[in-house]
Every structure is written in C-alpha cells, then in structure tokens.
Amino acid sequence: MLPEPLIAPKRKLVQFLSTFLLLLIPFLRSGGESLLRLDAPTRTLLFFGASVRIEEFFLLLLVMLILVSGFLLATLVLGRVWCGWFCPQTTITDLAEYFDQKIRARLGEHFIGQAIRQLFNLLLALLVGANLVWYFISPYAFFPRLLTGELGGVAAISLLAVATVVYLDLTLVRRSFCRAVCPYGRIQLMLMDENSLALEFDPTDAGRCILCRCCEKACPMGIDIKRGMQVECINCGRCLDACRTIMNERIEPGIIHYTFGIGCAGKVRLLSWKVSLLAGVFLVLVMVLVQGIVGRSEATIKVARGTASEVQRLNDGAVANFYTAYLENRSAKNGRYDLSVNVPAGGSAELLGPVQGIWLPANENRRVVFAVRMARPPAVSQPVLLQLRHDGRTVASAEILFIVQ
Ligand code: SF4
Ligand code: SF4
Numbered sequence: 001m002l003p004e005p006l007i008a009p010k011r012k013l014v015q016f017l018s019t020f021l022l023l024l025i026p027f028l029r030s031g032g033e034s035l036l037r038l039d040a041p042t043r044t045l046l047f048f049g050a051s052v053r054i055e056e057f058f059l060l061l062l063v064m065l066i067l068v069s070g071f072l073l074a075t076l077v078l079g080r081v082w083c084g085w086f087c088p089q090t091t092i093t094d095l096a097e098y099f100d101q102k103i104r105a106r107l108g109e110h111f112i113g114q115a116i117r118q119l120f121n122l123l124l125a126l127l128v129g130a131n132l133v134w135y136f137i138s139p140y141a142f143f144p145r146l147l148t149g150e151l152g153g154v155a156a157i158s159l160l161a162v163a164t165v166v167y168l169d170l171t172l173v174r175r176s177f178c179r180a181v182c183p184y185g186r187i188q189l190m191l192m193d194e195n196s197l198a199l200e201f202d203p204t205d206a207g208r209c210i211l212c213r214c215c216e217k218a219c220p221m222g223i224d225i226k227r228g229m230q231v232e233c234i235n236c237g238r239c240l241d242a243c244r245t246i247m248n249e250r251i252e253p254g255i256i257h258y259t260f261g262i263g264c265a266g267k268v269r270l271l272s273w274k275v276s277l278l279a280g281v282f283l284v285l286v287m288v289l290v291q292g293i294v295g296r297s298e299a300t301i302k303v304a305r306g307t308a309s310e311v312q313r314l315n316d317g318a319v320a321n322f323y324t325a326y327l328e329n330r331s332a333k334n335g336r337y338d339l340s341v342n343v344p345a346g347g348s349a350e351l352l353g354p355v356q357g358i359w360l361p362a363n364e365n366r367r368v369v370f371a372v373r374m375a376r377p378p379a380v381s382q383p384v385l386l387q388l389r390h391d392g393r394t395v396a397s398a399e400i401l402f403i404v405q
Pocket of ligand 1: 219234
C-alpha cells in the first residue's frame with residue numbers, strides 16, 4: 001500500500017497564498033490607482049479599475065451580500081473550513097506558534113528567547129495593522145507619509161489600535177478566541193448540518209486504533225476526535241495527518257477522514273433545499289451585480305439653474321437661460337468631454353460657454369457654467385435635453401427646463 005499523502009502542505013499553501021494576496025493587493029494598481037481601496041476623503045471605493053462613489057454604494061452592498069451568502073454556502077457544504085484554512089486569525093496564530101517552537105528549540109525559556117518571541121509578535125501585529133490601513137491609504141502614500149510624520153491622526157490611531165489588539169491576541173488569547181469568542185465561528189456552527197464536511201474518526205475502523213494519542217496531541221483546539229465531531233473543530237486536518245503518519249509506518253490507511261456526513265453518506269444529500277436555496281440566492285446576487293456594473297454609466301451630469309439673472313431676453317429677441325452643470329468622470333481614464341443640447345419638441349438651441357473639450361481627469365468632478373440660447377424661443381417654457389458626450393458617444397444626459405418669460 002502506498003503511503004497516504006498529508007493534508008498539511010495543501011493547507012499551508014492555501015494559507016500562504018491567501019495571506020500573500022491580502023498583503024499584495026494594496027500594492028497592485030490599475031490605471032494608476034489602487035486595485036482595491038476605500039478612499040475616505042473622496043468617499044470612493046476603488047474596485048478593480050472602477051470607482052464606486054458613495055452614491056453607488058448599492059454596488060458595494062451587493063458585493064457584501066455576495067460575500068456573506070458565499071460564506072454561508074461554503075460553510076453549509078464545507079463546514080468550518082474557513083477557520084482552519086483561510087482565517088487570518090488562524091494563520092497569524094500558526095505563524096506565532098511556529099516561531100515560538102523554533103525559538104524555544106534554540107534558546108529554551110531563556111529571557112532572550114522570550115524577548116525575541118515578543119518582538120516577533122509585535123512586528124506581526126504592526127504588519128497586520130499596516131496591512132489594514134493600506135486598504136484606506138495606498139502603501140505608495142503610506143510609507144512617505146510615515147517617514148515624514150504626516151500619516152494623520154485617524155490612520156495612526158487605527159494602526160496602533162489594530163496592532164495593540166493583535167499583539168494582545170498573539171500574546172494572551174490565540175486559539176481561545178476561536179473556541180470562545182469568535183462570532184463567525186458561532187454562526188458557522190448554527191449553519192452546519194450533519195452533511196457538512198467534517199473530520200471523522202471512523203467508528204467501523206476503531207479496532208485498528210493503537211491509542212497512541214498522536215491525533216489528540218496534534219489538535220490545536222485540544223479536541224480528542226476519537227470522541228466524535230466536536231463544535232470547536234476547525235477542520236484543519238492536523239489529527240488526520242497525525243494518524244496517517246502513524247499508520248503509514250504500519251503500512252495501513254489512516255483511521256481519521258474528511259467526510260460529508262457519517263460514512264460520507266451526506267455527499268448525496270449535498271443538494272438539499274438549504275444548499276440549493278443559498279446557491280440560488282448567491283447566483284441571483286452575482287447576476288444583479290454584473291448587471292449593475294455593465295449598466296453603470298462612465299460619467300454623470302447634474303444640472304442646476306443659475307441664480308439671479310437665470311433668464312434673459314436678448315436685444316435680438318433671443319432668450320438665454322443660465323445653468324450650472326456638475327460633471328463627473330467615473331471611469332478610470334482621463335478624458336475630454338463635450339456638452340450638446342437638443343430640443344425634443346423641435347426647434348433649435350445653442351450652448352454658450354466653455355462646453356467643448358472639457359478636461360475631466362478620472363474620478364474627478366467639474367463645475368461648468370453655461371447658457372442655452374434659443375434664437376427663436378417657443379411661446380411657452382419647454383424641456384431641452386443636455387447631453388454629455390465623449391469619443392462621439394452620449395455618456396450621460398439630463399433634461400432641463402428652458403424658461404421663456
Ligand atoms: S479535531 Fe482535527 S481537524 Fe479538528 S481542530 Fe482538532 S486537529 Fe483540527
Ligand atoms: S492517531 Fe490514529 S491510531 Fe493514534 S490514537 Fe489517534 S486515531 Fe488512534
């Protein structure tokens with residue numbers, strides 16, 4: 001019999017890649033801007049090349065709902081796999097424990113070893129705090145501002161607060177957080193059912209157990225899996241690896257398995273109404289988000305009437321109305337925009353003012369004061385259509401009332 005492979009390398013790879021991604025994303029750019037960042041001063045979410053302004057936060061809400069339903073679906077099918085394989089709390093705890101072991105192996109409980117371990121925890125905590133801040137202040141601005149002491153009060157306090165909490169967590173709490181505090185862990189327990197993925201000590205195979213207790217000793221949550229599935233289990237698979245290691249030496253298969261329901265009976269029941277319902281909700285939300293992004297205009301125009309002398313009858317009999325337009329370029333590219341006007345009811349109008357070749361940098365607003373002039377004004381006030389054009393296309397429009405006094 002071939003030795004059974006261990007789970008640990010796969011879990012470590014997943015942990016490494018997810019952590020690397022979390023650290024890397026703030027450094028990635030698209031169109032000169034962060035790939036993913038919430039820019040608080042402009043109240044804009046930079047999201048993979050798109051700029052989602054606060055007015056469009058329904059898109060962000062949709063993303064949150066998709067994440068939540070995706071988490072719920074993953075939990076229903078894969079149990080607490082998030083906790084053991086992806087959760088940053090588990091990853092930093094694993095890292096701190098690994099470092100502790102290495103230092104203890106070299107220096108024992110010597111105070112220098114203890115100081116090095118505390119320093120490692122502190123650096124890890126500062127990295128976590130800085131990583132969080134990078135999702136609000138680009139690291140390309142963060143480091144120069146940090147070096148010149150211009151990071152800003154809110155950013156500095158946030159960094160220090162997160163770093164302090166993480167440092168205390170790494171020093172005093174660690175796995176107890178997952179066992180007793182984590183609200184997401186509690187929610188997952190409510191969601192899981194007897195068919196969710198879990199670790200099982202195969203009761204039909206219990207006779208082969210040599211009672212070495214390696215599975216128990218390997219468990220970071222202090223569980224004895226031989227007593228059956230327990231709520232604290234984070235699906236990390238360490239007990240499975242411990243048993244496989246022992247059993248590989250005896251050229252026998254391990255006794256502990258990942259299973260969907262007892263004896264894998266749950267596999268066929270994975271398409272239960274709960275899973276189907278959640279998968280349906282997830283897909284509908286994804287479709288609504290795609291629709292929202294595809295149908296999103298690259299620019300907007302809002303028009304307000306001018307003030308005091310907003311309507312003027314000119315010497316030649318023409319009438320002019322004065323307006324202020326607020327233009328916004330929501331795309332990731334700078335561009336030149338033009339304003340044009342047409343009269344849906346017939347007749348002609350012209351625009352007066354700086355309405356051609358308006359320079360609009362990406363994600364920026366412009367205020368343009370202009371007038372609509374009608375050489376042959378209608379007898380009564382009527383709506384006219386103002387269009388914002390870019391590259392020969394109308395990208396936004398607004399209906400305004402042309403007043404004739
Ligand atoms: S019982 Fe096994 S899978 Fe569950 S937490 Fe302990 S070692 Fe990890
Ligand atoms: S590691 Fe395997 S053999 Fe050893 S006690 Fe656990 S289940 Fe039994």
